[in-house]
Amino acid sequence: DIQMTQSPSSLSASVGDRVTITCRASQNISSYLNWFQQKPGEAPKLLLYTAHRLQSGVSSRFSGSGSGADFTLNIRSLQLEDFATYFCQQSYSSPPTFGGGTRMEIK
Amino acid sequence: QVQVVESGGGVVQPGGSLRLSCAASGFTFSDYAMHWVRQAPGRGLEWVAFIRNDATNETYADSVQGRFTISRDNSKNTLYLQMNGLRSEDTAMYYCAKSGLRFADLLYNYFAPWGQGTLVVVSS
Numbered sequence: 001d002i003q004m005t006q007s008p009s010s011l012s013a014s015v016g017d018r019v020t021i022t023c024r025a026s027q028n029i030s031s032y033l034n035w036f037q038q039k040p041g042e043a044p045k046l047l048l049y050t051a052h053r054l055q056s057g058v059s060s061r062f063s064g065s066g067s068g069a070d071f072t073l074n075i076r077s078l079q080l081e082d083f084a085t086y087f088c089q090q091s092y093s094s095p096p097t098f099g100g101g102t103r104m105e106i107k
Numbered sequence: 108q109v110q111v112v113e114s115g116g117g118v119v120q121p122g123g124s125l126r127l128s129c130a131a132s133g134f135t136f137s138d139y140a141m142h143w144v145r146q147a148p149g150r151g152l153e154w155v156a157f158i159r160n161d162a163t164n165e166t167y168a169d170s171v172q173g174r175f176t177i178s179r180d181n182s183k184n185t186l187y188l189q190m191n192g193l194r195s196e197d198t199a200m201y202y203c204a205k206s207g208l209r210f211a212d213l214l215y216n217y218f219a220p221w222g223q224g225t226l227v228v229v230s231s
Contacts (some may be wrong), residue, residue, distance in 0.1 A: 034217045036152075043202055043221035044152065055219060087152055091216050095168050098152040 002026050002090050006099035012107040013078055021073040021102045023066075023088035032092035033071045035064055038101075039084045047086075048073070080106075109133040109220055111186075111203045116225030123193050127225055129186040129203030137161070137181040140206035142218055143188050145199035145227075155201070156188065157213045166213050171197075193229045200224040 003026035013019050023033065031051040036044040046055045048064040051071055061082075063074045075082055083106050088099040115127040129141070143155040156177040157166045165177050176189040186203055204218035 032215055036218075043223050044218075045221070046207070046217055046219040049207060049217040049219075089152070089218075091214050094166060094213055096154040096213070098154070100151050 001095055002029060002093050002097050004088055004090055004097050004099035006086075006088055006102050008102060009100060010103040010105065012105050013083075014107045015078055015080060017078045018074065018076045019078060019104065021075075021086055021088075023071045023073070023099050025069045025071075025090055025092075027093075028068050029090045029092035031067045032090055033064075033066065034089045034091060035062075035073050036087045036089065037082075037084045038087065044087060109205065111205055111220065111222040113201065113203045113222045113225040116201065116227045118228045118230060119193055120231050121194060121229055123229070124189070124191045125193065125227060127188040127190070127201055127203075127227070129188075129222060131184045131186065131205070134205070136179075136184040138209045140211055140213070140216070141177075141179060141186045142204045142206065143177060143186075144202045144204055144218065144221070145197075146202070146224075147196075147199040150199075153199075158186070159212065160206075160210055164212070190227070193227075195229050198227060198229045200226050 005024045033051045035048040038044040052064045061076050085101045085103045110132050112130045140159050158177045174192040178187045202221045202224045204221045207217040207219045
């Protein structure tokens with residue numbers, strides 16, 4: 001199975017900040033990397049797919065980049081509603097696997 | 108709007124069985140593959156099972172292979188997960204998720220949207 005490693009596992013930030021979350025795959029996954037946001041008590045929500053494509057309805061403050069094994073999720077101008085846990089997920093090889101998550105808290 | 112709603116969770120003893128359902132609406136259910144994904148309390152996400160739009164292919168995580176069966180009824184717009192031989196490690200919130208792409212297979216795809224989940228607790 002492909003292992004997905006996210007860093008950091010948690011971070012503290014302030015409203016208005018720009019943050020970057022990284023995701024590394026244990027092997028080349030081309031661009032088949034998706035990002036999800038999950039708030040407490042809620043289902044995960046798709047933010048970006050195939051590394052950089054913004055899901056319909058998602059704020060343009062979210063952006064993604066990378067290919068191969070290294071990927072980043074950038075969130076600019078943090079808003080209160082952005083404080084959540086973020087997961088990456090690869091869809092290149094079976095089984096689909098997720099990163100361990102990055103929990104973002106308000107500083 | 109596009110929506111999936113899970114039901115059927117509950118408390119079951121080890122070795123027991125449970126069947127989860129997922130009612131879909133707002134899209135042509137028979138055009139889309141579907142997935143089950145689970146999340147143990149305070150833990151990360153684990154993909155569980157996949158079924159193609161026409162039910163011609165199913166795929167399972169190794170952890171549930173031989174114990175869980177995914178199925179669908181396109182006439183009822185409903186996805187199912189039959190869980191047998193339940194273990195304590197199966198305790199989790201179970202999410203139903205729609206494939207992002209029409210007529211797609213397991214890979215090169217994404218999950219959107221997800222339902223709110225149904226909680227399964229395996230405990231004596």
